[in-house]
Amino acid sequence: MPRNQDIFAPSTRIEPPAERPLKVYAYDPSRGRRLGNSLQIGIRYEKLEPGPVGSRFAVVDYDGSQKVYYDQVDLDDPMILIQGGLDPSEVDPRFHQQMVYAVATETLERFEAALGRRVHWRRPVGDSGKTIHGKPNLLYLHPHAMRQANAFYSPDAHGILFGYFRASRTDPGENLPGQTVFTCLSHDIIAHETTHAIVDGVRPYLMEPTNIDVPAFHEAFADLAALFRHFSHRETLLDTLQRTGGKLYDIHLRNDGQIGGEAAGQGATPAEAADPQIQADIPLANPLIALATQFGQAEGMHGGLRSALGTPPDPRAIRTTTEPHARGAILVAAVFDAFFTVYMAKTSPLFRINRAAQGTREDLPQPLADLLAAEASRTAEMFFGVCARALDYCPPVDLTFGDFLRALITADLDLYPDDSDGVRDALMQAFRLRGIVADEAQFFSEGSLCWPRLAPDALELPRELAFGDPNGLTGDEQDANGDILRTWAEKNARRLGFDPTIDIDVPSFHPMFRLCQSGALKTDMVVELIQTTYDPPVSKADVEAGRTNGAMPLRAGMTLIVAKPSVLDGERGPPHVRYAIPKHLTPERVGRQRAAFGVQGVVPSRTGRFGIDFALLHEGA
Numbered sequence: 001m002p003r004n005q006d007i008f009a010p011s012t013r014i015e016p017p018a019e020r021p022l023k024v025y026a027y028d029p030s031r032g033r034r035l036g037n038s039l040q041i042g043i044r045y046e047k048l049e050p051g052p053v054g055s056r057f058a059v060v061d062y063d064g065s066q067k068v069y070y071d072q073v074d075l076d077d078p079m080i081l082i083q084g085g086l087d088p089s090e091v092d093p094r095f096h097q098q099m100v101y102a103v104a105t106e107t108l109e110r111f112e113a114a115l116g117r118r119v120h121w122r123r124p125v126g127d128s129g130k131t132i133h134g135k136p137n138l139l140y141l142h143p144h145a146m147r148q149a150n151a152f153y154s155p156d157a158h159g160i161l162f163g164y165f166r167a168s169r170t171d172p173g174e175n176l177p178g179q180t181v182f183t184c185l186s187h188d189i190i191a192h193e194t195t196h197a198i199v200d201g202v203r204p205y206l207m208e209p210t211n212i213d214v215p216a217f218h219e220a221f222a223d224l225a226a227l228f229r230h231f232s233h234r235e236t237l238l239d240t241l242q243r244t245g246g247k248l249y250d251i252h253l254r255n256d257g258q259i260g261g262e263a264a265g266q267g268a269t270p271a272e273a274a275d276p277q278i279q280a281d282i283p284l285a286n287p288l289i290a291l292a293t294q295f296g297q298a299e300g301m302h303g304g305l306r307s308a309l310g311t312p313p314d315p316r317a318i319r320t321t322t323e324p325h326a327r328g329a330i331l332v333a334a335v336f337d338a339f340f341t342v343y344m345a346k347t348s349p350l351f352r353i354n355r356a357a358q359g360t361r362e363d364l365p366q367p368l369a370d371l372l373a374a375e376a377s378r379t380a381e382m383f384f385g386v387c388a389r390a391l392d393y394c395p396p397v398d399l400t401f402g403d404f405l406r407a408l409i410t411a412d413l414d415l416y417p418d419d420s421d422g423v424r425d426a427l428m429q430a431f432r433l434r435g436i437v438a439d440e441a442q443f444f445s446e447g448s449l450c451w452p453r454l455a456p457d458a459l460e461l462p463r464e465l466a467f468g469d470p471n472g473l474t475g476d477e478q479d480a481n482g483d484i485l486r487t488w489a490e491k492n493a494r495r496l497g498f499d500p501t502i503d504i505d506v507p508s509f510h511p512m513f514r515l516c517q518s519g520a521l522k523t524d525m526v527v528e529l530i531q532t533t534y535d536p537p538v539s540k541a542d543v544e545a546g547r548t549n550g551a552m553p554l555r556a557g558m559t560l561i562v563a564k565p566s567v568l569d570g571e572r573g574p575p576h577v578r579y580a581i582p583k584h585l586t587p588e589r590v591g592r593q594r595a596a597f598g599v600q601g602v603v604p605s606r607t608g609r610f611g612i613d614f615a616l617l618h619e620g621a
Contacts, residue, residue, distance in 0.1 A: 020045045022075070022085035022102040026233045027287060028186040029090050030174045030294035036235030038088050043105045050074040052101045056108060056121075058138040059097045060159075065147035073097045096143040096184050100162065103190040104141060107225065111198050114388035116514035118472055121201045122155060139197055143184040149299060151183040152614035153196035155207065160193045161615075165298070173297020181298040188226040188292045188305075195222040196614060202391050203399075204507060205530060205555060207611040209600055210398040210593040212322050215612050217399055220328030223291055224335055224387055227308050230288045231380035237373045240288055242364055246351060246372055249309060249340045253284040289336070308336040315435030318401070324617060331401055334434050338426035339383045345422060347375050379421075386412050386423060392512065393451065395583035396528040396557035398593070402438035403583075405431050409449045410579065414561075416517045419446075451579050456563075459495070459577035461488055467511045467523055467564045467575075481509055489529050496558055497584050498531050503540075505530045511564075523564040524578070531556045535590070552597060553610060556585040 019042035025031075026039040050072040051059045061070040073086065073094035080086060085102070089095045112119055121139050140159030148163035162184035167175040175181060183189045196218060200207055209215050231237060243253035276282045287293070290304030297303070306325065311317070311333040321327045354368055364372070386408055393407035393414075409424050419425070424446055431437070432444065441448045462484050466477040473481065485506045493500040509527040516522045534543070534551035542548065561579040565572050583589075596602075602610055 017045045019043065020075070022098055023088055024099045024102050025088050025185055025187055026236065027188070027230075028292070028294040029088070029182075030297065031287070035239050036233050039233065040084055041102060041106055043102060044109060048075050052097065053138070054101070054105070056138065057101055057104055057141055059101050059141045059143065061093060061097055061143050063144040064142075065144075070094075070097075070144065075101075090180075090182065090185065093144065096182060100141045100143050100160075100184050100190055103187055104139075104160070104194045107191045107194040107229075108198065110229075110384065111195075111225075111388050114385040115202075115392065116389075116512040117470075117510050119198055119201050120510075121158070121197065122204050143182070148619075149181075149183075149295075150615065150619050151189050151193055152618045153193050153200070154615065155200060155609065155611060160190075160197065162189070162193075167298035168300040171300045173294075173301075175294065175298050179298075181294060183295060186292050186295060187229070189295065191226040191229055192222040192292075193614075195225040199391065202508075203394065203396060203528075205397045205528075205557065206394070206399050207609070208397070208553070208555075209596055209602060209612050210589075211400060211596050212324075212327065213400045214398070214596075215324040215600075215617060216327035217331065217401065217404060218328075218612060219324050219617070220331035220335075221387070223306060223308075223328065223332050225384065227289070227291060227332070227336070228339075228380045228384040228387075231377050234373060234377070236287055237376060238369050240286060241369050241372050241376075243284065244286070246347070246364060246369075248286075248288060248343065248376060249336075251286055251289070251307075251309065253286055255280050255282055255284050306332070309333055311434075313337070313433035315433065318435040330434050331404070331436070334430040334436060335383065335387065335427070337430035337433070338423070339379060341426040341430065342383075342421055342423055343376055343379045345426075346379065347372055382421070382423070389415075389514075392526045392559070393561070393579065393581060394559065395581050396507075396530060396559050397555045397583050398557075398589060400439070401431075401436045402441075405436055406438050406441065406449050406451055407581075409446060410451045413446070413450050414516075415514060415522070418517065451581050454577050454580060456576045459492070459560075459580065461485075461562060461575040461577070463565070463572065463574050465525070465562070465575050467525055469511075470513045473511065482506060485509055485527060485529075496529065496580070497582055498529070498556060498558075502531050502533065505532070525560075525562040525564070525575070527560040527562060529558045529560065531585075533585075535594075552593070554585055554590055554593065556583065558582045 021040050021042050023038065023040050026037050031037040046054050048054050052073060052075045053059065061072065062068075063070065070093040074080065075085065075098065086092065086095045086098050108119060121137055123137060140157065142159060142161045144164060145161035146163045147165060149165040150163045151161065153160050162182070164180055164182045167177065167179050167181050169177040172179070199218065199221060206214060206218070240248060240253060244250040285293070285303055289308035291307065292305035293303065296305040306329060311329045318327075318330055321330065350368060350371055354365070389411040390404060390407035393410045395403055405427070408427055412419070412424055428444065428446065428449065437444070438449055464480065465484055466473060466481055468474070468477055486504065489496065489498070489504040489506065490500070493504060498504055507528050507530055509525055511523065511525050514522050533554045534548060535554055536551055538548050538551050559579070559581040560577050562575050563578045565575050597610070
């Protein structure tokens with residue numbers, strides 16, 4: 001008779017946790033211990049090497065100014081694990097390492113959840129397969145890279161370099177005069193720079209500043225990712241709701257000395273709070289709509305580096321504003337105008353009920369504040385998701401603000417056809433008020449702004465195209481898909497609008513898995529097609545040898561959204577293209593690119609890329 005086995009034996013194995021809790025600044029050290037500034041976030045758990053070094057990021061803490069490596073933090077040390085990470089500290093470089101790793105990882109995870117797929121970093125040109133701790137293609141984070149008022153993503157360094165600098169001695173804001181300010185301790189700056197790396201991984205050819213909208217889009221999109229994160233900080237959100245009477249878009253908040261006074265509920269401006277006697281009389285800046293407050297104040301500004309609503313509606317501004325940050329601010333203001341419009345529409349019944357019950361009283365009962373906070377967080381996450389998904393509906397080259405508007409409308413319509421929250425209408429009106437239009441759209445309507453949807457039999461692909469699963473594609477599937485897509489694109493070059501005499505490259509193809517409004521799983525593949533010529537012309541042999549001699553690349557491109565075929569009567573049909581989003585090469589585009597490269601002084605980097613120089617773009621801004 002066989003010996004009885006312990007049927008419970010497998011249950012004695014302790015599974016690793018789903019999340020790793022880590023402490024960070026919700027904003028930056030300038031807010032000190034104010035409400036909600038010390039925050040504990042949960043990121044996906046993985047075993048880490050000292051640094052920390054994980055599967056996606058490697059923190060390399062070499063101080064370029066002091067010529068020294070700082071001791072590496074070991075986040076798997078039991079003494080650190082039991083505390084949920086090190087406590088926030090300006091003076092401990094190990095916390096600096098923890099913060100850049102935690103916030104960068106959190107930002108990446110938010111994008112992957114919204115995109116419905118894994119984000120891959122752009123591989124360095126001439127990548128030799130070098131690894132850290134045996135892990136290839138990591139994004140390197142350098143918390144103390146240089147003594148400079150700057151932080152930037154560098155494709156050539158394949159990482160993000162954070163600087164540190166002295167605050168102004170005459171106008172330091174809430175900093176001590178001349179104190180050291182670390183950009184790696186700003187939640188906003190880390191999220192902003194990580195977003196640049198994500199966009200470069202998702203849409204590598206959008207790094208080429210072929211028109212004035214391209215660098216402005218990069219700055220705006222990275223600001224949006226950082227700013228929408230503010231609305232998940234519950235304690236700060238609740239406090240801001242109380243100090244604005246629920247109007248989260250007020251630039252100034254009532255301080256403790258103003259609550260209950262004449263300015264109650266009005267978001268008193270500095271002029272309305274003349275001659276303050278104590279700090280409780282001084283109006284506060286709204287932390288939800290300010291970006292990188294400590295950096296801005298340390299540079300002598302009287303607030304954050306930028307604001308979500310710093311640019312009032314003016315359709316003429318888009319025709320005259322060319323500086324990337326100022327131009328990007330127009331796009332940020334348009335998206336946040338739509339966000340706050342939707343938030344106010346969703347919460348207006350709650351305000352009416354409160355006014356009916358309490359008359360003109362502006363103080364919010366706690367249950368109402370809780371409901372408003374939940375709605376603000378939900379709406380912010382919804383808008384972030386729309387913006388993130390819109391990346392997959394953008395043309396792969398020469399992006400304009402009008403293209404991004406069309407991508408936003410299409411991305412939302414594709415998953416939420418009925419628009420019950422009014423997101424698409426709010427976006428359309430906010431963009432219209434700022435003069436942002438889509439050149440190719442014939443009418444200012446949802447149907448005209450959405451990219452045209454193709455009939456199921458218009459463009460079919462081979463049945464062998466593999467869609468994999470949410471864990472990704474195997475190496476063999478990637479190789480096979482690359483061959484299938486290149487062959488198919490060259491065969492259909494004329495139908496796609498490409499020159500059939502020039503090779504078509506397929507730089508990326510990624511399956512994506514998302515839940516649509518009905519709750520059904522939607523499985524698609526986003527594919528980039530690129531065709532490149534040079535000005536002046538370069539021979540094919542020289543291109544293959546990497547000898548372009550500084551010639552300007554001219555690219556035609558197309559984004560395909562390919563639907564995974566469904567099964568009917570036991571058989572799976574062929575994949576078909578749902579959207580074909582083109583950016584053809586026209587004389588007008590060539591002239592615009594020549595002008596943009598000339599004005600911006602664009603030259604190839606040491607790796608031959610004609611990309612945005614974020615070090616120069618972010619210097620002092």
